[in-house]
Amino acid sequence: MPVKVAVNGYGTIGKRVADAVAVQDDMEIVGVCKRNPTFEVQMALDRGLPFYTTDEEHRAAFAEKGLEVQGLLPQLLEQVDIVVDCTPGKVGATYIPTYEGHGVKAIFQGGEKAHTAPISFNSSANYKDAWGKDMVRVVSCNTTGLCRTLYPIFRDIGIEEVLAVLIRRAADPWDSKKGPINAIKPVLKLPTHHGPDLNTVLPDIPIQSMAVAVPTTIMHLHAIQVVLKRESSTEEVIDLWERSPRLRLVSGADGIVSTAQAMELAKDLDRSRADLFEIAVWRDGTHAEGNKLWYYQAVHQESDVVPENIDCIRSMMMLEEDPDKSIAKTDASLGIPPPRS
Numbered sequence: 394m395p396v397k398v399a400v401n402g403y404g405t406i407g408k409r410v411a412d413a414v415a416v417q418d419d420m421e422i423v424g425v426c427k428r429n430p431t432f433e434v435q436m437a438l439d440r441g442l443p444f445y446t447t448d449e450e451h452r453a454a455f456a457e458k459g460l461e462v463q464g465l466l467p468q469l470l471e472q473v474d475i476v477v478d479c480t481p482g483k484v485g486a487t488y489i490p491t492y493e494g495h496g497v498k499a500i501f502q503g504g505e506k507a508h509t510a511p512i513s514f515n516s517s518a519n520y521k522d523a524w525g526k527d528m529v530r531v532v533s534c535n536t537t538g539l540c541r542t543l544y545p546i547f548r549d550i551g552i553e554e555v556l557a558v559l560i561r562r563a564a565d566p567w568d569s570k571k572g573p574i575n576a577i578k579p580v581l582k583l584p585t586h587h588g589p590d591l592n593t594v595l596p597d598i599p600i601q602s603m604a605v606a607v608p609t610t611i612m613h614l615h616a617i618q619v620v621l622k623r624e625s626s627t628e629e630v631i632d633l634w635e636r637s638p639r640l641r642l643v644s645g646a647d648g649i650v651s652t653a654q655a656m657e658l659a660k661d662l663d664r665s666r667a668d669l670f671e672i673a674v675w676r677d678g679t680h681a682e683g684n685k686l687w688y689y690q691a692v693h694q695e696s697d698v699v700p701e702n703i704d705c706i707r708s709m710m711m712l713e714e715d716p717d718k719s720i721a722k723t724d725a726s727l728g729i730p731p732p733r734s
């Protein structure tokens with residue numbers, strides 16, 4: 394029997410997670426819940442996705458627009474084994490009593506405080522920690538990006554310390570509330586929360602982070618400096634990443650000189666919503682010398698956490714014990730190429 398999944402919060406992350414669940418053979422999407430009757434609701438209803446809303450007041454708002462929902466969130470929760478909460482940051486935690494009351498497992502997203510769930514999750518780094526758990530948080534898009542490239546280095550070479558500078562998109566592409574924007578905004582509280590967030594998954598990597606927001610809506614760029622435990626080479630690091638999942642080595646020499654071309658590549662991949670689930674790492678923007686390593690990577694903030702949510706469901710529902718097998722299964726379903734063997 395496929396695991397029954399609900400998604401609460403049908404926005405940037407929620408709609409992608411719902412679509413990703415729908416293409417798995419060991420889980421099914423029973424319904425999604427959204428508070429406001431925006432254009433996405435009609436589109437999802439047209440595709441036959443059962444829709445629920447949060448309360449009677451919002452149900453009336455849906456009805457006013459001629460949108461028929463199946464019911465309210467509690468009715469959806471009664472039918473499922475697990476809910477993926479994709480409500481806006483810090484809203485998810487307010488649903489804990491509701492999820493517990495219905496006896497459903499819950500996955501939260503990176504906008505929630507780390508203590509919202511006992512486990513913070515990344516597929517490669519700590520898949521087994523989520524095994525059978527009731528509540529888990531999939532870390533943010535930025536932290537997922539850091540985990541993807543740092544974990545293989547930590548595991549195979551060793552890390553003395555990391556300094557990560559995050560150059561962050563100011564808003565998501567759809568979000569006109571925060572724009573127009575014309576400024577570069579440093580995060581003044583230093584070091585930023587990104588380092589501690591990585592430590593919720595990989596506690597043994599000493600990391601400091603800084604961040605600035607810039608006037609772009611697609612992708613974050615990370616400039617990362619690592620002090621390794623031993624001497625290495627650019628070739629060794631690249632080889633390690635080529636053998637690691639959900640990384641896409643790109644190259645300025647091939648014309649990918651900025652996030653603009655990285656997203657153009659994503660469009661050419663012809664995936665749903667032009668998503669780039671992989672972290673783009675610049676082959677020719679990576680340099681190792683002695684025990685120092687520098688590199689750049691770009692994170693498609695709207696989609697990189699989607700495959701992790703699928704693996705997280707598999708671990709919490711005890712569907713697949715081997716992380717590599719779950720990752721391979723998820724990636725095959727989403728068209729993500731396997732790492733080099």
Ligand code: NAD
Pocket residue numbers: 401402403404405406407426427428429447479480481482483484502503504505532533534565694695698
């Ligand atoms: P979003 O604003 O795009 O979508 C949130 C959805 O939840 C909207 O459809 C909204 O109508 C709905 N909603 C609002 N209040 C609700 C409520 N009380 N109950 C049910 N639904 C409600 O947000 P998002 O960008 O998808 O972010 C969701 C979570 O994912 C956050 O924790 C965020 O930090 C995290 N996240 C976001 C990104 C990103 O770049 N967008 C990346 C990784 C993780």
